Amino acid sequence: MPQWFIRGLRRGIVTTRYPGHPDSSVSSLPSPPAFRSEALARPAHQRAAPRPFPPNPYGRGAAPSAATVADLLVAVCPSGALRRDGDTLVFDVGACTACGACRRAAPDAVVSSGEFELAATSRSALVKRIPMTAGAAA
Numbered sequence: 001m002p003q004w005f006i007r008g009l010r011r012g013i014v015t016t017r018y019p020g021h022p023d024s025s026v027s028s029l030p031s032p033p034a035f036r037s038e039a040l041a042r043p044a045h046q047r048a049a050p051r052p053f054p055p056n057p058y059g060r061g062a063a064p065s066a067a068t069v070a071d072l073l074v075a076v077c078p079s080g081a082l083r084r085d086g087d088t089l090v091f092d093v094g095a096c097t098a099c100g101a102c103r104r105a106a107p108d109a110v111v112s113s114g115e116f117e118l119a120a121t122s123r124s125a126l127v128k129r130i131p132m133t134a135g136a137a138a
């Protein structure tokens with residue numbers, strides 16, 4: 001019998017207790033964004049002050065003329081994970097790299113989802129449609 005098997009029986013589980021007990025470091029890791037519907041249709045200039053971040057060489061620019069917060073998010077996403085479809089923001093979780101550029105650009109409209117269990121049985125299950133509703137400015 002291989003020695004590693006006997007050693008494993010003696011020591012028990014010495015790595016993570018996932019999924020029963022997720023590791024505490026998970027909360028500090030980047031995760032895909034979650035979007036607040038009521039903030040997406042606001043004029044981009046009414047959003048909360050963007051957080052400073054270094055220029056992203058892969059981004060598509062800061063979109064100073066973006067009409068809405070959703071347009072701004074589409075413009076800053078470097079991986080093309082975001083697009084507009086009428087009054088809907090389409091978010092392709094499968095293309096998102098959790099870079100955080102959208103969250104820094106509009107911190108009142110985007111939060112971290114904290115979601116890591118993203119496995120899906122079909123590609124289309126990874127595409128989320130977020131309605132853009134008009135809400136009052138924060």
Ligand code: SF4
Pocket residue numbers: 032033076077078079080081082095096097098099100101102103
């Ligand atoms: S900007 Fe970054 S975090 Fe936001 S959707 Fe695009 S890839 Fe994901």
